[in-house]
Amino acid sequence: MALTGARVLRCWGAKWLGATAAATRRGRGYLLATHGTSCRLPEPTLPDISFKLDEKTAHTSLAIFKGETGVKYGMVGLEPTKVALNLERFKEWAVVLGNTAVTSGRHYWEVTVKKSQHFRIGVADVDVPRDCCIGVDDHSWVFTYAHRKWHAMLANERAPITGIGQPEKVGLLLEYEAQRLSLVDVSRTSVVYTLRTKFRGPVVPAFALWDGELLTHSGLDVPEGI
Secondary structure, eight states, rough: OOTTTEEEOOSOOOOOEEEEEEEEEETTTTEEEHHHHHHHOOOOOOOOHHHHHHOOGGGGGGETTTTTTEEEEOOTTTOOOOOOOOSOOOOOSSSEEEEEOOOSEEEEEEEEOOOOEEEEEEETTTTTOOOOOTTTTTEEEEEEEETEEEEEEHHHHHHHEOOSSOOOOEEEEEEETTTTTEEEEETTEEEEEEEEOOOOOEEEEEESSSSSSSEEEEEOOTTTTT
């Protein structure tokens, strides 16, 4: 279920994903590396999460653009968000959250990443601390790209991800009941890596970057075969 203001997006039904996996416990959750192919039970087509970037959460180094679907990094004070300082804004780190919370269902969105060389993408608790970056504690689950390498990151623990390179666009698959967040290779429509954890409440899309820009694409159906 995705909630934005009074809007309720309902997604029902048990979801099942089969894969050969190797899991390592990481604090509250697991880093789950998936190998081989995945499959799922047939299910009806349901509406998926649609979100904008919530400017009031954006650090002052970030500018929101393209109808609140893109975020661009700039020097602090050079091109800041126009929203006044508030308690929801990230104080120290270049982070912005999506404005739609998910409490159930299977959701998919994509991120154009070709114009950034250093970023993190994933999900976070709606009440994630605003004085920390995403990925450093047990309030967020992210995939990071830096120095031309991908990692899964949870509670400041990192696991390397191979086989994806530097794509123009990647997908994120959130399976709330299954407690999974997966990085998807859009060009092959395949899951590259899965983080497995225990969500304790509503989560929102989360983004951090230190150069360039990211562009989000939501309201998409989950691709067949993943």
